Each structure stands twice: as C-alpha cells, then as structure tokens.
Amino acid sequence: MHSGNVESATMVVIGTNRDELAGRWRDALGSGFQTGTVANLDLLRQWLAARPAGLLLLHHRLPGLNGRDGVVQLHKAHPNLRIILFSDRPGDDEGLTFLMAGIRGYCNTYMAQPLLAQAVRTVLDGEVWVGWSLMQRLIRAAGAGAVPGASGNGLEGLTARELDTARLVAGGASNKVIASELGITERTVKAHLGSIFQKTGTKDRLQLALLVNGQPGRTVH
Known part of the structure; x- marks a missing residue:
C-alpha cells in the first residue's frame, strides 16, 4: 500500500x-x-x-x-x-x-x-x-414520463427561450441539435445553458434533465 x-x-x-x-x-x-x-x-x-x-x-x-x-x-x-x-x-x-x-x-x-x-x-x-452517449441514455431514461410545465419544479425563473433549451436538453439533444431546432447559434445555446444552470442551481445537463423531468434528487445514485 x-x-x-x-x-x-x-x-x-x-x-x-x-x-x-x-x-x-x-x-x-x-x-x-x-x-x-x-x-x-x-x-x-x-x-x-x-x-x-x-x-x-x-x-x-x-x-x-x-x-x-x-x-x-x-x-x-x-x-x-x-x-x-x-x-x-x-x-x-x-x-x-x-x-x-x-x-x-x-x-x-x-x-x-x-x-x-x-x-x-x-x-x-x-x-x-x-461519457456523452451514456449521459444521453440516462437523460432519456429520466424523461420516460411526461415533461412537466415550468411551474413548481424550479424552472419558474427561466425565459421562454431558456425553457425551450432546457426541455430539449431533457430530451437528450446536443448543443448542435438545440441550435438547429431553435434557429440560434451554438454559442447562444451555451449562453442559455450557463444562465439556466445558474438560475436552477444545477451543474450539468444530467441534473437539468432530472429537474425538468420531475425526478427526485439531483444526481444519479
């Protein structure tokens, strides 16, 4: 030892x-x-x-x-x-x-x-x-149920565009896909994510996906 x-x-x-x-x-x-x-x-x-x-x-x-x-x-x-x-x-x-x-x-x-x-x-x-592909699987598993609305789950402070971004993240979308879906640049997506993490108290995409999908806790155990 x-x-x-x-x-x-x-x-x-x-x-x-x-x-x-x-x-x-x-x-x-x-x-x-x-x-x-x-x-x-x-x-x-x-x-x-x-x-x-x-x-x-x-x-x-x-x-x-x-x-x-x-x-x-x-x-x-x-x-x-x-x-x-x-x-x-x-x-x-x-x-x-x-x-x-x-x-x-x-x-x-x-x-x-x-x-x-x-x-x-x-x-x-x-x-x-x-890894990224496993992260996507975890996010999709967390999102097996219906995605709730913004009210009452820690997302109340997000703008409409930030909420759209958060929901796409919860569906396992990459920054490139989010940018294409919303008609914005990947740089803007990153800016939205930084703001979302700060407002929701989450630290990464998995935590955000769990929050959006109404799962208990903030990490996978």
Missing part, C-alpha cells in the same frame, strides 16, 4: 493489481490527495474497514470483485464512498449496469490524465461523470 503525506487531504483508494495503472492514476491525482493502493477485493475491504476514504478508483478487473455484485456490496457497506469505475473496454450497457450498482463515475482505464483529474473533481463535488 502507498500513502501520501498530506494529512488533511482527501483519502483516495486505488483498487487495481496493475502497478502501471496505480502509478498512472496517482500521477493524475497529483499531490492534493492521500492515496492507498490495494491489489484485490479482500485487501480493499480491510482498508475501508480500518480507515475512512472519500473516493475509490476501481479497476473493473480487480481480483475478487465479481463485477456488479462486488460493487453493490461495496456500496452497501460504504454508502458515502464515491466510486469511479475504470473499464478497459467501456460500453454504455456496462456503464449503466454499474451506475445502477452505485458508482458515481465510469471511465476508460487509459483516459488522459488531465481528464481523469477532472473526473475526480467532478465526482468529489457530488456529481456524476459518464
């Missing part, structure tokens, strides 16, 4: 038996975190039982994990532990399965280090980190 020297930093546990991955992920985290590395599920359980951790970077092939069932057990035993799962060959079906099991981020094992650092910050801020 490896530990950093910053006592007040967030503890991040790295779950992998591949030394090159552990080193790569530690490098991406930088010096602002304490880290510990475990090479199998039994060691991970021992680590988590002995000390609190804020974040788990978990390789999907950690020995003993047993796929979704192992993640479910970890989440049940440590509900406040945020988990980012790394897959060598990520796919939307696998990502959705693990999101339903309790992870907060789903990433390619070999994602660029700056992007990994951004994913870590996002998840520690209480948000969900997933």
Whole structure:
C-alpha cells in the first residue's frame, strides 16, 4: 500500500493489481490527495474497514470483485464512498449496469490524465461523470414520463427561450441539435445553458434533465 503525506487531504483508494495503472492514476491525482493502493477485493475491504476514504478508483478487473455484485456490496457497506469505475473496454450497457450498482463515475482505464483529474473533481463535488452517449441514455431514461410545465419544479425563473433549451436538453439533444431546432447559434445555446444552470442551481445537463423531468434528487445514485 502507498500513502501520501498530506494529512488533511482527501483519502483516495486505488483498487487495481496493475502497478502501471496505480502509478498512472496517482500521477493524475497529483499531490492534493492521500492515496492507498490495494491489489484485490479482500485487501480493499480491510482498508475501508480500518480507515475512512472519500473516493475509490476501481479497476473493473480487480481480483475478487465479481463485477456488479462486488460493487453493490461495496456500496452497501460504504454508502458515502464515491466510486469511479475504470473499464478497459467501456460500453454504455456496462456503464449503466454499474451506475445502477452505485458508482458515481465510469471511465476508460487509459483516459488522459488531465481528464481523469477532472473526473475526480467532478465526482468529489457530488456529481456524476459518464461519457456523452451514456449521459444521453440516462437523460432519456429520466424523461420516460411526461415533461412537466415550468411551474413548481424550479424552472419558474427561466425565459421562454431558456425553457425551450432546457426541455430539449431533457430530451437528450446536443448543443448542435438545440441550435438547429431553435434557429440560434451554438454559442447562444451555451449562453442559455450557463444562465439556466445558474438560475436552477444545477451543474450539468444530467441534473437539468432530472429537474425538468420531475425526478427526485439531483444526481444519479
């Protein structure tokens, strides 16, 4: 096991038996975190039982994990532990399965280090980190019911054009599609989204979609 020297930093546990991955992920985290590395599920359980951790970077092939069932057990035993799962060959079906099991981020094992650092910050801020296509699936799933009107669901302060933008986001539309639908530029779409996020207290498209579609809570658990 490896530990950093910053006592007040967030503890991040790295779950992998591949030394090159552990080193790569530690490098991406930088010096602002304490880290510990475990090479199998039994060691991970021992680590988590002995000390609190804020974040788990978990390789999907950690020995003993047993796929979704192992993640479910970890989440049940440590509900406040945020988990980012790394897959060598990520796919939307696998990502959705693990999101339903309790992870907060789903990433390619070999994602660029700056992007990994951004994913870590996002998840520690209480948000969900997933790829765009999986995000669209989650948004569409959230929107399976009827889209409510603007009244009574946190959208009251939006202009008519902002409300149109929010509803299109809730339907899974990209900025390019929204721009085409509304006859505006993508730059204007981005400006609308910035205003919408500020007015509604949401931080990303998924939170906004959940709000528009009347789902409880503001993140996917």
